[in-house]
Amino acid sequence: MKAKININRPEITSEEIASRRDFQSVLKSYNAAAKPIWQKPWFLSSVAAVVVAGTVIVTLMQINQPQEPFAEKANTLMPDLPTDTTDERLPFIKPPLEDVDVNYTTFSVNANKGKTLEYESGTKIHIPDNCFADENGNLLSGEVEIKYREFHDPVDFFVSGIPMDYDSANTEYTFESAGMLEILAYQNGKPVFIHPEKEIKVEMVSDYDGTQYNLYRLDTTAENWVCEGKDEVIKEQVQVMADATDAVQLDVWGEEVSENVSPKEKEVKKLETEIKTIQKEIVEIKKQEPKKPKKLRKDRYTFNIDVDAGEFPEITVYKGLQWEVGRENKNFNAKWYEITWEDISLTEKEKGVSYNLILTKSNDKRTVTVYPVYEGKDYETAVQQFTKKFAAYSTKLNNRKVEEKRKQEEYEARLKQLEEERATRQKAWEDERKKWEERQRKFAERQRKQAQNINYGSIRRVFSISGFGIFNSDYPTRYKSSETLLVDFTDENGKKLEVDIAYHIDRNKNSLYAHYVYSKSFGGKYRFTYNPNAQNVLFVAFPENKIGVFTEDDFVKIKKKSGTYTFKLKIADQEFTKIDEIKEFLDI
Numbered sequence: 001m002k003a004k005i006n007i008n009r010p011e012i013t014s015e016e017i018a019s020r021r022d023f024q025s026v027l028k029s030y031n032a033a034a035k036p037i038w039q040k041p042w043f044l045s046s047v048a049a050v051v052v053a054g055t056v057i058v059t060l061m062q063i064n065q066p067q068e069p070f071a072e073k074a075n076t077l078m079p080d081l082p083t084d085t086t087d088e089r090l091p092f093i094k095p096p097l098e099d100v101d102v103n104y105t106t107f108s109v110n111a112n113k114g115k116t117l118e119y120e121s122g123t124k125i126h127i128p129d130n131c132f133a134d135e136n137g138n139l140l141s142g143e144v145e146i147k148y149r150e151f152h153d154p155v156d157f158f159v160s161g162i163p164m165d166y167d168s169a170n171t172e173y174t175f176e177s178a179g180m181l182e183i184l185a186y187q188n189g190k191p192v193f194i195h196p197e198k199e200i201k202v203e204m205v206s207d208y209d210g211t212q213y214n215l216y217r218l219d220t221t222a223e224n225w226v227c228e229g230k231d232e233v234i235k236e237q238v239q240v241m242a243d244a245t246d247a248v249q250l251d252v253w254g255e256e257v258s259e260n261v262s263p264k265e266k267e268v269k270k271l272e273t274e275i276k277t278i279q280k281e282i283v284e285i286k287k288q289e290p291k292k293p294k295k296l297r298k299d300r301y302t303f304n305i306d307v308d309a310g311e312f313p314e315i316t317v318y319k320g321l322q323w324e325v326g327r328e329n330k331n332f333n334a335k336w337y338e339i340t341w342e343d344i345s346l347t348e349k350e351k352g353v354s355y356n357l358i359l360t361k362s363n364d365k366r367t368v369t370v371y372p373v374y375e376g377k378d379y380e381t382a383v384q385q386f387t388k389k390f391a392a393y394s395t396k397l398n399n400r401k402v403e404e405k406r407k408q409e410e411y412e413a414r415l416k417q418l419e420e421e422r423a424t425r426q427k428a429w430e431d432e433r434k435k436w437e438e439r440q441r442k443f444a445e446r447q448r449k450q451a452q453n454i455n456y457g458s459i460r461r462v463f464s465i466s467g468f469g470i471f472n473s474d475y476p477t478r479y480k481s482s483e484t485l486l487v488d489f490t491d492e493n494g495k496k497l498e499v500d501i502a503y504h505i506d507r508n509k510n511s512l513y514a515h516y517v518y519s520k521s522f523g524g525k526y527r528f529t530y531n532p533n534a535q536n537v538l539f540v541a542f543p544e545n546k547i548g549v550f551t552e553d554d555f556v557k558i559k560k561k562s563g564t565y566t567f568k569l570k571i572a573d574q575e576f577t578k579i580d581e582i583k584e585f586l587d588i
Contacts, residue, residue, distance in 0.1 A: 173476035320378025
């Protein structure tokens with residue numbers, strides 16, 4: 001039979017649920033009317049006779065103890081503190097964030113009829129006929145509201161504010177959970193109870209099939225967990241297909257970050273090309289540098305030769321050009337002027353500076369190094385023309401050099417931006433790789449379970465309850481630590497942070513360790529123990545629903561094995577409003 005969900009009845013708020021967990025007023029009349037037995041006149045004379053029977057009765061009363069209403073009290077679950085620590089007490093159950101908690105699902109059940117409810121996780125709740133009673137044990141009829149929710153991972157435990165510590169023989173343990181639930185019942189806004197002769201059977205879906213877990217009930221009056229025995233583990237032998245998305249990711253991962261060229265990369269490449277072009281232009285401009293005219297010297301031999309302006313434009317721009325024989329021509333003889341040469345040609349030796357004058361007659365060929373020179377007014381005119389040409393040349397050259405410098409500076413700035421962008425992309429890629437590795441680990445775990453013919457999510461932990469409240473399938477463990485540090489906390493900018501509770505997770509365990517930092521007394525620092533070989537994550541809740549985290553990578557960077565250390569927390573900018581946002585931020 002499917003559950004009927006009543007959408008017309010006004011919802012009972014979380015505040016009402018919390019306020020109505022305290023049923024002590026129901027018991028006041030009984031407590032006031034019952035005179036303590038030790039005040040009876042016959043008590044002392046009969047005590048020896050009834051001691052054995054009393055022991056049996058007490059034992060039976062404990063076994064068959066009527067369910068007590070669960071009361072949430074503003075007291076504290078305090079660890080053993082040093083004697084010099086002030087008594088700062090925290091509420092027993094207090095969600096650390098405002099309006100962020102695991103929501104209840106509300107079912108409507110006819111009190112006279114049995115029904116099986118199915119929660120969104122697949123958990124089944126079997127309610128028998130005539131199951132509900134009032135505080136006096138009287139059977140109820142009519143519609144009853146069932147409020148139900150589950151907690152399956154450290155973030156669920158965190159937002160609930162439900163303590164995951166367990167004290168046994170004055171030894172503190174932390175629960176490693178296979179799943180936790182809360183179930184409550186109301187009629188007309190008032191709490192109802194399970195009839196003493198009835199039980200509700202729960203088949204809670206779990207990810208854990210171990211048999212080391214016990215079933216615990218949270219006694220909010222005594223503020224501790226009470227062991228209720230063992231639950232039964234049922235494994236549905238169903239083989240399922242692997243997650244296709246993960247399979248594809250497993251196949252393709254390992255490729256580098258997408259090589260899509262960003263706009264900044266295009267800009268940098270364009271600037272590189274422009275700079276190279278300008279540098280080539282500068283080289284060509286320098287080749288066109290005007291050469292300052294030289295004045296003819298009277299003690300040197302000269303030639304007058306007509307030169308093709310198209311062949312030597314750099315020297316024919318000036319009028320009155322003559323050619324002076326260079327001093328390096330040791331074999332030059334003035335008698336060469338008397339020879340009628342059949343051919344005279346000119347070739348460039350050093351452009352604009354020196355040239356080879358080639359004189360040819362039959363088989364006689366002589367080469368003379370000559371220099372362009374000017375005489376008198378021709379020299380003065382040539383110098384004036386040179387000055388103008390050199391000024392134009394210098395302006396053109398300097399303009400290109402200025403442009404080259406501007407482009408170079410722009411290039412370096414864009415390159416820096418690009419490198420920062422690449423670093424950001426690389427970090428994002430590394431973050432995605434880590435997330436992928438975690439998905440791969442979970443995928444491998446599912447494959448392992450499938451190899452054992454266990455469907456992921458098909459494990460059920462089965463137990464019966466005789467009262468409403470919070471129940472937990474748990475394995476009490478002692479945290480195995482090998483390193484101890486005296487710590488304090490700051491943000492990434494070094495600003496000191498005041499921390500009451502720091503929450504500690506080992507990714508390999510389904511646990512939430514609460515470090516009560518307000519108990520610090522070691523020179524203002526807290527004694528923090530941890531296992532450096534574990535996959536550690538530590539986080540803290542702050543006002544305005546902010547969370548600061550010290551990541552697994554941060555733990556790896558801790559090189560100290562003792563002494564003092566400062567946890568620099570990365571505090572999220574956002575105010576968290578949803579559980580999924582927290583899980584994404586903490587990568588859980």
